[in-house]
Amino acid sequence: MGCSKPAESLPASKRKRAIEEITKGLQLANQLRSLLNDSLEDDVSAPAKDLIFKVLSSFTNSLTILSSDDVSQLQANAHGHKSESSRGSCRNDISTIKDRRGRYKRRKNLQVWIRDTPCLIDDGHAWRKYGQKVILNAEHPRHYYKCTHKSDQRCRAIKHVQIIQKDPPKYRTTYIGHHTCKTFLYDPRSISDPASEDSPFVLESFDCTITAGEQNHLFTSYFPSTKQEHKEEKTSSNPINPKQSSSSPDYDLLSPSHTTFDSFDYEAIFSEFGIGDVIPGVMDMGLDFEDDISLPF
DNA sequence: GGGATTTGACCATA
DNA sequence: TATGGTCAAATCCC
Numbered sequence: 649m650g651c652s653k654p655a656e657s658l659p660a661s662k663r664k665r666a667i668e669e670i671t672k673g674l675q676l677a678n679q680l681r682s683l684l685n686d687s688l689e690d691d692v693s694a695p696a697k698d699l700i701f702k703v704l705s706s707f708t709n710s711l712t713i714l715s716s717d718d719v720s721q722l723q724a725n726a727h728g729h730k731s732e733s734s735r736g737s738c739r740n741d742i743s744t745i746k747d748r749r750g751r752y753k754r755r756k757n758l759q760v761w762i763r764d765t766p767c768l769i770d771d772g773h774a775w776r777k778y779g780q781k782v783i784l785n786a787e788h789p790r791h792y793y794k795c796t797h798k799s800d801q802r803c804r805a806i807k808h809v810q811i812i813q814k815d816p817p818k819y820r821t822t823y824i825g826h827h828t829c830k831t832f833l834y835d836p837r838s839i840s841d842p843a844s845e846d847s848p849f850v851l852e853s854f855d856c857t858i859t860a861g862e863q864n865h866l867f868t869s870y871f872p873s874t875k876q877e878h879k880e881e882k883t884s885s886n887p888i889n890p891k892q893s894s895s896s897p898d899y900d901l902l903s904p905s906h907t908t909f910d911s912f913d914y915e916a917i918f919s920e921f922g923i924g925d926v927i928p929g930v931m932d933m934g935l936d937f938e939d940d941i942s943l944p945f
Numbered sequence: 946g947g948g949a950t951t952t953g954a955c956c957a958t959a
Numbered sequence: 960t961a962t963g964g965t966c967a968a969a970t971c972c973c
Contacts, residue, residue, distance in 0.1 A: 777950055779965060792964070796949095808964090950971070957964080 677703045761823040764812070768819050773827055775807060786810065797829035804828060 774796035782789045788811040795803040808822040 776948090778967090780951075781963065781965095784962065790963085794965095806964095946973105948971105948973090951969080953966105953968095955964105955966075958962090959960100 673703075759825065763821045763823075765819050765821065766817055768809070768821075771807075771821075771823075773805065773829075783810070786812075787814070788812075795827060795829055801829040 775793035776796050776798075777791060777793050779792035780789050781792070790808050790810040793807045793809065795805040797803040804825045805827040806824045808820075808824070810820050810822075812818050812820045
């Protein structure tokens with residue numbers, strides 16, 4: 649998470665606007681980069697590309713700085729929140745526990761990130777599956793994951809994974825809410841939490857077959873592995889069902905050093921290198937945590 | 946034995 | 960009321 653000091657003095661509304669503007673700038677810079685890629689010869693466009701690269705980096709850093717206080721705010725606001733782990737910890741009152749079953753507040757208006765990928769991706773966070781549901785008119789069930797650190801660090805991030813297309817394979821991963829856990833195993837210089845991303849977006853058609861050179865360039869400094877995630881993805885041919893045995897070619901792509909990344913940098917990196925499309929989302933940006941945690945915007 | 950996954954039941958929302 | 964989201968006991972696996 650950010651080593652940079654957040655823009656704490658900035659009012660939430662202004663900060664939100666600033667982020668929106670920067671996000672817009674990021675998109676425009678991306679368009680410019682695409683134009684440069686299309687229209688100019690390499691030797692001519694190299695300086696321009698370099699410039700664009702710096703502009704994109706600058707926007708990315710700005711977003712990181714502006715967003716980096718989300719977690720501290722969340723944790724501060726979460727003070728006094730009833731412990732998740734206390735739920736059901738006392739097994740001698742089963743009837744009481746059963747009575748409470750399913751009593752929860754459904755999350756809504758959370759920030760959402762959607763990724764459509766031809767293979768499953770390791771986002772660098774540890775997830776625990778907590779449910780699976782057959783979705784109407786969907787060929788494959790949806791799988792529900794929450795952050796492993798939900799109980800010990802009250803991290804509220806969850807994700808849903810669903811196969812939306814079989815041939816060619818297409819997985820839709822929906823990230824909901826921000827990671828508030830501090831267990832980041834990655835290089836803190838490079839990694840920012842999804843919490844840093846202030847604009848929901850849809851990533852479409854991420855190409856898992858980028859070259860090794862590109863992968864090294866993109867990921868080498870970014871990602872060691874998450875033990876649990878790595879294990880999960882290595883031991884499963886069906887990435888959505890980790891318990892099944894493994895030999896899927898798709899899954900071979902999931903070397904953690906190559907595919908582990910955080911969503912925010914995911915956008916930044918792939919924007920910068922022109923891999924995959926970043927499409928701004930239109931989803932509600934508000935937050936409505938069940939324990940009244942709220943982001944400043 | 947402890948942590949992760951499975952799965953049926955319950956609840957919220959449209 | 961149908962559907963999706965979450966819970967938690969049972970089960971599995973290392």
